[in-house]
Amino acid sequence: xxxxxxxxxxxxxxxxxxxxxxxxxxxxxxxxxxxxxxxxxxxxxxxxxxxxxxxxxxxxxxxxxxxxxxxxxxxxxxxxxxxxxxxxxxxxxxxxxxxxxxxxxxxxxxxxxxxxxxxxxxxxxxxxxxxxxxxxxxxxxxxxxxxxxxxxxxxxxxxxxxxxxxxxxxxxxxxxxxxxxxxxxxxxxxxxxxxxxxxxxxxxxxxxxxxxxxxxxxxxxxxxxxxxxxxxxxxxxxxxxxxxxxxxxxxxxxxxxxxxxxxxxxxxxxxxxxxxxxxxxxxxxxxxxxxxxxxxxxxxxxxxxxxxxxxxxxxxxxxxxxxxxxxxxxxxxxxxxxxxxxxxxxxxxxxxxxxxxxxxxxxxxxxxxxxxxxxxxxxxxxxxxxxxxxxxx
Amino acid sequence: xxxxxxxxxxxxxxxxxxxxxxxxxxxxxxxxxxxxxxxxxxxxxxxxxxxxxxxxxxxxxxxxxxxxxxxxxxxxxxxxxxxxxxxxxxxxxxxxxxxxxxxxxxxxxxxxxxxxxxxxxxxxxxxxxxxxxxxxxxxxxxxxxxxxxxxxxxxxxxxxxxxxxxxxxxxxxxxxxxxxxxxxxxxxxxxxxxxxxxxxxxxxxxxxxxxxxxxxxxxxxxxxxxxxxxxxxxxxxxxxxxxxxxxxxxxxxxxxxxxxxxxxxxxxxxxxxxxxxxxxxxxxxxxxxxxxxxxxxxxxxxxxxxxxxxxxxxxxxxxxxxxxxxxxxxxxxxxxxxxxxxxxxxxxxxxxxxxxxxxxxxxxxxxxxxxxxxxxxxxxxxxxxxxxxxxxxxxxxxxxxxxxxxxxxxxxxxxxxxxxxxxxxxxxxxxxxxxxxxxxxxxxxxxxxxx
Numbered sequence: 047x048x049x050x051x052x053x054x055x056x057x058x059x060x061x062x063x064x065x066x067x068x069x070x071x072x073x074x075x076x077x078x079x080x081x082x083x084x085x086x087x088x089x090x091x092x093x094x095x096x097x098x099x100x101x102x103x104x105x106x107x108x109x110x111x112x113x114x115x116x117x118x119x120x121x122x123x124x125x126x127x128x129x130x131x132x133x134x135x136x137x138x139x140x141x142x143x144x145x146x147x148x149x150x151x152x153x154x155x156x157x158x159x160x161x162x163x164x165x166x167x168x169x170x171x172x173x174x175x176x177x178x179x180x181x182x183x184x185x186x187x188x189x190x191x192x193x194x195x196x197x198x199x200x201x202x203x204x205x206x207x208x209x210x211x212x213x214x215x216x217x218x219x220x221x222x223x224x225x226x227x228x229x230x231x232x233x234x235x236x237x238x239x240x241x242x243x244x245x246x247x248x249x250x251x252x253x254x255x256x257x258x259x260x261x262x263x264x265x266x267x268x269x270x271x272x273x274x275x276x277x278x279x280x281x282x283x284x285x286x287x288x289x290x291x292x293x294x295x296x297x298x299x300x301x302x303x304x305x306x307x308x309x310x311x312x313x314x315x316x317x318x319x320x321x322x323x324x325x326x327x328x329x330x331x332x333x334x335x336x337x338x339x340x341x342x343x344x345x346x347x348x349x350x351x352x353x354x355x356x357x358x359x360x361x362x363x364x365x366x367x368x369x370x371x372x373x374x375x376x377x378x379x380x381x382x383x384x385x386x387x388x389x390x391x392x393x394x395x396x397x398x399x400x401x402x403x404x405x406x407x408x409x410x411x412x413x414x415x416x417x418x419x420x421x422x423x424x425x426x427x428x429x430x431x432x433x434x435x436x437x438x439x
Numbered sequence: 440x441x442x443x444x445x446x447x448x449x450x451x452x453x454x455x456x457x458x459x460x461x462x463x464x465x466x467x468x469x470x471x472x473x474x475x476x477x478x479x480x481x482x483x484x485x486x487x488x489x490x491x492x493x494x495x496x497x498x499x500x501x502x503x504x505x506x507x508x509x510x511x512x513x514x515x516x517x518x519x520x521x522x523x524x525x526x527x528x529x530x531x532x533x534x535x536x537x538x539x540x541x542x543x544x545x546x547x548x549x550x551x552x553x554x555x556x557x558x559x560x561x562x563x564x565x566x567x568x569x570x571x572x573x574x575x576x577x578x579x580x581x582x583x584x585x586x587x588x589x590x591x592x593x594x595x596x597x598x599x600x601x602x603x604x605x606x607x608x609x610x611x612x613x614x615x616x617x618x619x620x621x622x623x624x625x626x627x628x629x630x631x632x633x634x635x636x637x638x639x640x641x642x643x644x645x646x647x648x649x650x651x652x653x654x655x656x657x658x659x660x661x662x663x664x665x666x667x668x669x670x671x672x673x674x675x676x677x678x679x680x681x682x683x684x685x686x687x688x689x690x691x692x693x694x695x696x697x698x699x700x701x702x703x704x705x706x707x708x709x710x711x712x713x714x715x716x717x718x719x720x721x722x723x724x725x726x727x728x729x730x731x732x733x734x735x736x737x738x739x740x741x742x743x744x745x746x747x748x749x750x751x752x753x754x755x756x757x758x759x760x761x762x763x764x765x766x767x768x769x770x771x772x773x774x775x776x777x778x779x780x781x782x783x784x785x786x787x788x789x790x791x792x793x794x795x796x797x798x799x800x801x802x803x804x805x806x807x808x809x810x811x812x813x814x815x816x817x818x819x820x821x822x823x824x825x826x827x828x829x830x831x832x833x834x835x836x837x838x839x840x841x842x843x844x845x846x847x848x849x850x851x852x853x854x855x856x857x858x859x860x861x862x863x864x865x866x867x868x869x870x871x872x873x874x875x876x877x878x879x880x881x882x883x884x885x886x887x888x889x890x
Contacts, residue, residue, distance in 0.1 A: 101829055102847075125851045128807070387829075
């Protein structure tokens with residue numbers, strides 16, 4: 047087949063259940079594979095990792111001439127990216143708040159337990175809608191300090207936003223307008239809530255954001271709303287996919303599932319292996335800020351370079367026996383959270399949620415059966431995961 | 440024969456980071472024979488970087504930095520026992536308890552110790568410290584807890600600067616004396632050392648450069664120092680941070696190529712004899728070694744880096760149980776890090792192997808930058824200040840001998856990214872503290888005097 051159509055074939059919905067043979071073809075086609083639409087596709091581990099660290103690669107869509115509003119820090123370059131990410135990190139992680147995520151351990155376990163209460167033997171459940179989907183949004187609400195009674199409100203906005211991110215290519219634009227409205231309403235709500243928190247601070251992220259005394263270190267209202275929305279969107283579907291892919295992978299590998307039930311201490315490593323084997327984020331786009339060569343092929347300034355993280359994760363030049371799911375894999379420096387300056391901001395939280403969710407599910411998975419394999423997938427090829435995952439318990 | 444190599448008797452002399460990691464790696468590599476680890480300190484292996492940081496800040500007790508064992512190396516640990524000699528013909532390690540250990544292969548990982556204050560009587564004054572061991576750090580931390588009026592740090596290298604930083608963070612008055620023109624100049628060269636000086640002064644350090652301490656004062660207890668410029672500084676605590684001395688004295692009669700710069704070995708971690716002949720049963724790893732590196736003109740490098748102890752120990756262990764053609768070279772690029780005065784400093788390559796530098800990203804004003812070092816038109820090192828995530832990119836440039844200055848295009852490229860300036864790396868004999876990287880080979884256009 048023509049390697050210039052690889053991206054089109056990968057994004058074709060029919061490839062969603064198993065894109066991995068295409069990634070093998072991609073790595074075999076060369077380090078940089080030009081596509082018929084003018085973009086360049088990269089799938090080797092070492093090349094992807096090098097480009098994620100290359101300061102000449104922009105994450106900002108405006109670098110390739112797209113006219114758009116200033117994106118959130120996920121798609122900004124340094125130094126502005128650094129400023130915003132550092133401010134957003136202050137109340138969330140080390141060095142200023144090293145215990146935030148770990149401190150949520152008990153809370154996450156409780157949320158998990160509540161969600162799993164209706165999972166009874168003999169019943170049929172949808173892992174996505176009944177468990178993996180509500181978990182991260184509830185965790186984000188608690189993290190931000192959204193009052194319990196407002197959680198349904200927050201979930202409704204979140205549903206709209208997440209649905210709009212998974213449109214079929216031929217879908218009408220109406221949901222996008224709805225999503226913009228939801229985004230604006232959620233932003234407004236969060237700004238309002240943070241005003242309240244200024245007067246009555248709690249032990250949550252919004253309170254920490256607004257009670258920062260140093261104006262240099264304080265996010266503006268707009269930045270605050272944007273950051274909170276970013277945390278929700280970027281942290282939501284990815285976590286859903288991680289948990290769902292985890293359940294699916296464990297059920298497809300009963301021996302490993304058995305082993306995890308015997309040795310639950312292996313779970314943190316199993317989650318790392320999941321991030322390699324079935325990562326939630328399959329591809330990211332970058333834009334060269336200058337012409338430069340990779341393995342003898344020029345990446346032109348302003349071109350669209352698609353880095354296939356999921357293909358790098360299965361590169362036999364980096365991982366021995368890459369198509370095997372091995373929860374005890376040593377030296378597992380996967381690209382599941384990306385790498386470089388945009389390395390996933392929420393990674394510690396995602397890890398904890400996935401470990402907690404899968405550990406809680408383990409006893410129920412012993413007798414569970416997949417109703418449909420492969421399950422129906424979401425449209426999105428970049429953020430890949432099942433839309434539903436029905437189990438008979 | 441491979442079967443024989445995975446069996447037999449291996450002795451590791453040195454029970455710190457390199458010794459532990461080598462022991463683990465030997466078992467990982469399938470070594471099933473007897474393994475003995477000799478260490479002169481009474482403790483199981485522990486981590487030293489926190490001793491000049493978290494321990495002095497009171498965040499972590501000195502006895503809490505034990506190194507985790509990633510697997511049980513099933514070794515016999517002789518702790519609190521000092522090796523006093525090596526008999527390469529009889530294949531025995533001699534111990535200070537009068538016993539000796541027979542070996543088939545031996546790994547020397549005895550590391551370094553703190554260079555003491557040269558005058559033993561002054562060094563013995565109460566309140567005078569060096570920081571190398573757990574006991575050193577515990578003693579100094581206790582003294583800092585007591586709230587001294589001023590701490591005097593002799594030497595503005597990494598250890599001295601980190602200690603000064605910890606003192607300032609605790610609100611203690613600190614004076615740092617440095618014989619060179621600025622702190623860290625020996626490791627990082629002129630430009631970044633100026634930033635280091637500004638950071639120290641901005642954080643309230645009384646920094647004295649271009650001076651030496653001529654005398655420690657006190658009658659029983661330390662009370663202050665006299666400086667070479669005739670001035671006097673009163674202080675309650677003195678920290679001597681004059682670099683490290685390699686623990687090679689015990690090898691004096693061994694016939695091995697051991698000297699003040701360490702024990703020389705080949706790229707496969709095999710020790711040389713004093714005649715320059717390579718051995719095949721004596722291996723070296725960690726701070727005590729000096730080894731040739733192809734990226735730096737095959738000069739012998741002596742490093743005092745945590746990461747080098749780990750990678751070299753792993754290569755040494757692999758080679759100890761592998762037949763010739765399967766042996767690996769130790770080619771890892773030197774890397775190190777330091778945290779001080781709120782800054783995270785990371786380095787890759789050998790900054791002292793340079794003639795020019797350029798600020799490739801960020802700026803001195805922002806206190807956030809990537810500085811790239813070049814030697815004769817190629818990249819040889821990079822140092823980042825609060826920009827650690829860029830380091831992998833520069834590491835790739837160094838490994839591939841990319842042209843210097845590095846190519847343009849970075850989003851946060853410095854305005855002056857094409858203006859190279861002399862790297863201004865001093866002759867190490869000028870510094871108060873020893874260099875943490877020493878090039879000890881032949882470099883005709885540079886005067887790097889063997890100290």
